[in-house]
Amino acid sequence: MLLTGTLEHAHFKAWEREARVCITHASKGTLVFVVGPSGAGKSTLRSHLEGTSYRSDADSSKNQIPLVSVLATNSESGYFSSKDFYSRMLGQLGDPFRREGTLTGSPQAKQMTPEQLDFLGEPFWDSIRVSMTETKIRRAFECLAQAVHLQAIFVDEAQSMCLTHVNRSPSDHLESLKILAERLGIIIFLFGTYDLLDIWNHSAQLNRRSHLIHLQRYDTDLDADRAAFYSVLRMYSKAIGFEEPATLSKHAETVLAWTFGVFGEVEKLFERARFTALAQGRDGLRWQDIEEAKYTPIQTERLKHEIETGEARVKGELPKVPKTATTKRGNRYPGRRNPVRDPCGPQS
Structure with missing residues (x-):
C-alpha cells in the first residue's frame, strides 16, 4: 500500500448501509452477492463488516465466534474443491473433536443434541490422518455451526467456485451453499468479481432467496x-x-x-x-x-471489456452464455482403435 490509511470510496457508505440492511432484515437462508470489478473495494467492505457486525467480545472463546470468513480457492489442480472449502470452514470453528480426539466435557458437547454427539463421537474422528469424505466434513461443520450459533458465512473470491470440473456444474456449489444457509438459518455473503455472475441468476428459486449488491466504479460520465x-x-x-x-x-x-x-x-x-x-x-x-x-x-482492452460486460450483465442487458462441456479426447484403451463408423457407399 502506498498510503498508510484506507481510502474510502464515495459510495462506500451506501454499500455498507445496504449490506447492514441485509444483515438485520434479510430472512435467514439468504445469499447476498457482492460483485464488482477487481479493486472496487469488495475486500475492504468484507473486512469492515467482519469487524463491526459479527465479531463477538474479546472474552469469547475461539469456538464461539458467530462468523466464518473463508477464501474460496482453486486448490484441486486449478479447480474449486468443495471438500477443501468445507474443511477450512470446519477448521475456523475450532474443530475440537479432531484436535482432542473426543468431545467429552468440551463446551461444544453441552450445546449438542444426542444425535450430533453420536455422529461426532465416532472413532472415525479420532485421527486427523483418516481420509474423510466431503459429506462427513459438511455434516460435522453443520453440527458445530449449530453448537456455536453461527450467524453468517463470508466467502471471498467467490468467483473461484465457477472453476469446476467438466462433469460438475458451477451452480452445484451455489445450490449446496443455499441448502446450507437454509438448514442453519444463516446469511451467506459471496464477494467476487463479475465472473461470479456465471452462477448468479441461474434459477428462479435462487433469485427469490438472494440479493445483489453491486460495487460500482467511479462513472466517468457523472x-x-x-x-x-x-x-x-x-x-x-x-x-x-x-x-x-x-x-x-x-x-x-x-x-x-x-x-x-x-x-x-x-x-x-x-x-x-x-x-x-x-x-x-x-x-x-x-x-x-x-x-x-x-x-x-x-x-x-481486456480490463475495459471485463468491466463493461460485467456492468451490462448486472443490469440484465446481456444474457448468461451457457458453457459447453468439452469432450475428453484420446483412447480409453491404448492399442485399440476408437469406435468410429467405417465409410461406406460408392465413395468409400
Missing part, C-alpha cells in the same frame, strides 16, 4: 463521480511525493481514462510507477514513471 475521483487523487498526490506537486492535477483525466474509475487499478498503477522510480535510484515520482507503468493496449 460529474459527481469525476469530482470525487479527482478529490482522492489529490490525497494520493500529497501522500506519494511527486517531484512536481501538481503532476496528478495536470493529468487527472488521463489517470481516470487509464483506470476506468477503479481505484484498485489506480493503487497498482502508482505502485508499479514507484518500482520504476526506485529502480532508478529516485524517491520522488515523475509523470514518465506513471506512463511507463500503465497497461499495454491489449491489457487495457
